[in-house]
Amino acid sequence: MKTLAIANQKGGVGKSTLTAHLGYAAVEAGLRVLLVDMDKQGSLSLTFPAAAGAAAGLVASKLYDAQPMPGAAPERVSEQVSIIRADNALLSIDKAENEVIRRPAQALRAFAADFDLCLIDTPPLLGVRLMASLAAADYVVTPVSIGLYELAGVADLLQTIHVVRTQGFNPRLRHVGILPMKTNSRSGDENRALADLRQRYGNAILPDVLPERAPVRKAVAKRRPVWISTKGEGHMKAAQEWRAACESILGRMAK
Secondary structure (H helix, E strand, C coil): CEEEEECCCCCCCCHHHHHHHHHHHHHHCCCCEEEEECCCCCHHHHHCCCCCCCCCCCEHHHHHCCCCCCCCCCEECCCCEEEEECCHHHHHHHHCCHHHCCHHHHHHHHHHHHCCEEEEECCCCCCHHHHHHHHHCCEEEEEEECCHHHHHCHHHHHHHHHHHHHCCCCCCCEEEEEEEEEECCCCHHHHHHHHHHHHHHHHHECCCCEECCHHHHHHHHCCCCCCCCCCCHHHHHHHHHHHHHHHHHHHHHHC
């Protein structure tokens, strides 16, 4: 099982939307997917509602327990998708000692034989849960929106990734790259900011760009990928952009 964390300490950049679409793309590629919602807001959990008659499964805060519950398993959503949902107890995790950071990685290894890909939607803050998500991951991708406040936090997150790699939490962690999202190609300021970002971080900036498009919001509301039931030129563009970005990220993990 390969594990990818979708991480940015700034909220509202589209982490949950990207996580869901990566899950959709992986399922279409025939992979068995485990979703982990580390964000108390629970957007990823809302995107994948419980199947009729499904038993409640392991919740995210339990991944931090010293002794995992015997027989606890993720909730099955469909034939290929299971989820570990966010729960209220996650709020207390960031007050815990650093010793809990490695526990989710240990807990998730118990499910490695059952899934091909694990996707972790991380919380929008630098803290224990984000560190634990990175410690559990083989890869991390960073969605960013192009704005003063959003871009200011990129360096902090890259420093956190460096700490996770070098301080013994997870030396194998690979950064897939930074994905510009919710962009506005008509804005000269944003275009200049994106050019500056590429100049500063070079190949760390992924070639794909995901502009702000209404069909994406509508697809999220309908709990389906944007490339399903496309209607109109704008929807077609969004479908092409999102499918290409997701396939590119998954492809980079396959190398």
